[in-house]
Amino acid sequence: MIKLTQHRQVILNLINESNHHWEAEELARALAERGYRIGIATVYRGLAALEAHGLISSFQLADRKRYERASKAHHDHLICTRCGRIEEFVNEDIEREQDLVAAQKGFSITGHQLVIFGICNRCIDKN
Amino acid sequence: MIKLTQHRQVILNLINESNHHWEAEELARALAERGYRIGIATVYRGLAALEAHGLISSFQLADRKRYERASKAHHDHLICTRCGRIEEFVNEDIEREQDLVAAQKGFSITGHQLVIFGICNRCIDKN
DNA sequence: TTATCAATGATAATGGCTATCATTCTGATG
DNA sequence: CATCAGAATGATAGCCATTATCATTGATAA
Numbered sequence: 471m472i473k474l475t476q477h478r479q480v481i482l483n484l485i486n487e488s489n490h491h492w493e494a495e496e497l498a499r500a501l502a503e504r505g506y507r508i509g510i511a512t513v514y515r516g517l518a519a520l521e522a523h524g525l526i527s528s529f530q531l532a533d534r535k536r537y538e539r540a541s542k543a544h545h546d547h548l549i550c551t552r553c554g555r556i557e558e559f560v561n562e563d564i565e566r567e568q569d570l571v572a573a574q575k576g577f578s579i580t581g582h583q584l585v586i587f588g589i590c591n592r593c594i595d596k597n
Numbered sequence: 598m599i600k601l602t603q604h605r606q607v608i609l610n611l612i613n614e615s616n617h618h619w620e621a622e623e624l625a626r627a628l629a630e631r632g633y634r635i636g637i638a639t640v641y642r643g644l645a646a647l648e649a650h651g652l653i654s655s656f657q658l659a660d661r662k663r664y665e666r667a668s669k670a671h672h673d674h675l676i677c678t679r680c681g682r683i684e685e686f687v688n689e690d691i692e693r694e695q696d697l698v699a700a701q702k703g704f705s706i707t708g709h710q711l712v713i714f715g716i717c718n719r720c721i722d723k724n
Numbered sequence: 725t726t727a728t729c730a731a732t733g734a735t736a737a738t739g740g741c742t743a744t745c746a747t748t749c750t751g752a753t754g
Numbered sequence: 755c756a757t758c759a760g761a762a763t764g765a766t767a768g769c770c771a772t773t774a775t776c777a778t779t780g781a782t783a784a
Contacts, residue, residue, distance in 0.1 A: 473781090475731065494771080509733040514772065516731095530659065533740090534771060548702055559698050567691045568713055575675055575684050576718030584711045586695055591703030600750080602762065621740080636764040641741065643762095660771090661740060 477508050478516045485526050491536040491547075491556050529583060550590035557590075604635050605643045612653050618663040618674075618683045657710060677717035684717075 474482070484500060485492060492500075498513045508516075517537050520526045527540045529547060536556075544565070548557040564584070572579035601609070611627060612619060619627075625640045635643075644664050647653045654667045656674060663683075671692070675684040691711070699706035 473730070475780090477732080507733095511734080511773080512732055519731095532657065533660070548699060548704055550704065551707060557702050557704070559702065561694050561698055563694045564691050564698075567688050567694075571686050571688055571691075572675060572713055572715050575686065577675055577677065577684070577713070577715035578721060579713060579715040580678060581714040582712060583714070585709065586699055586704070586706060587708040587710070588699050588704035588706040594705060600761065602749085604763080634764095638742080638765080639763055646762095 473519075475516075477506075477512055478520060480506055480508070481513065481516045482520055482525055485520075485537060486539055489539070489558075491529075491531075491538045493534050493536055497537070529585070531585065546584040546586070548586045548588065550593055551587050552589050552593040555590050555592070600646075602643075604633075604639055605647060607633055607635070608640065608643045609647055609652055612647075612664060613666055616666070616685075618656075618658075618665045620661050620663055624664070656712070658712065673711040673713070675713045675715065677720055678714050679716050679720040682717050682719070 480501065481497065484497065484504075494514055494517060495510070497517070498508065498510050501508050501513070517526070517528070521528055521537070524540055526537050528535050528537045530536075531547075531549065543560055545558040545560045546564075548559055549555070568582055569579060607628065608624065611624065611631075621641055621644060622637070624644075625635065625637050628635050628640070644653070644655070648655055648664070651667055653664050655662050655664045657663075658674075658676065670687055672685045672687045673691075675686055676682070695709055696706060
């Protein structure tokens with residue numbers, strides 16, 4: 471079904487190798503540094519294809535999308551607005567409450583997007 | 598402190614008059630329909646100024662910002678991905694859990710962004 | 725081998741939003 | 755009331771992430 475070309479395999483490997491939350495241009499730069507000549511449009515298309523097949527996942531942060539490993543467990547994100555550090559978290563209570571809210575409002579829930587903004591302890595310690 | 602010009606007053610009134618979640622271009626169109634000649638840049642600047650002074654509030658939905666009345670109580674949004682209807686909700690449990698998550702991760706929380714996606718009952722009934 | 729169809733790359737286009745800059749408005753002061 | 759400074763405005767160019775276009779390349783099946 472999915473055509474996992476060499477380019478896409480390289481993109482997938484890079485994402486799978488770390489816990490990083492990649493943005494498209496950043497990933498393109500990393501690929502270039504490693505000697506791969508992959509056009510920016512191909513990177514965007516590859517990311518979309520990989521995500522469409524569940525091999526990676528993404529979330530929207532401000533005006534741009536971030537791509538990460540597809541992990542089994544759903545999780546949300548916590549971002550430090552000072553240094554940009556992103557942490558992941560899982561909270562079953564929040565998940566359950568969201569289902570309740572949707573049910574109360576007569577919505578059939580299909581997904582959600584939760585990002586918590588804050589200042590991380592490293593940044594706080596610097597002051 | 599804030600210069601509440603006529604233009605900004607008109608923008609503010611329009612937003613205050615309804616529960617609508619306006620996007621900038623949509624609001625500009627509505628103003629034009631009502632006979633106001635307000636440049637698009639002025640609309641954007643006015644929205645930013647009104648928000649900066651707490652007279653309206655906003656949230657990011659996908660690639661664009663939505664503006665709404667500044668309500669006393671914090672709330673989040675539920676959006677129907679089929680018809681675009683937006684509902685608001687308040688859930689204290691979710692708020693509390695977010696504080697806990699941030700504390701656990703050593704973050705000093707400054708805000709969050711929660712949008713639940715789903716299909717609303719009106720759309721479901723149409724099938 | 726050939727036909728087919730997707731992937732690719734270069735680049736133009738899109739769309740929301742911001743910057744620029746000349747002009748206009750406002751309101752504080754004399 | 756006149757003047758002046760700083761802010762607001764409008765027209766429009768620019769920015770930037772992403773997508774569309776289209777000619778070319780590559781892979782797979784017959």
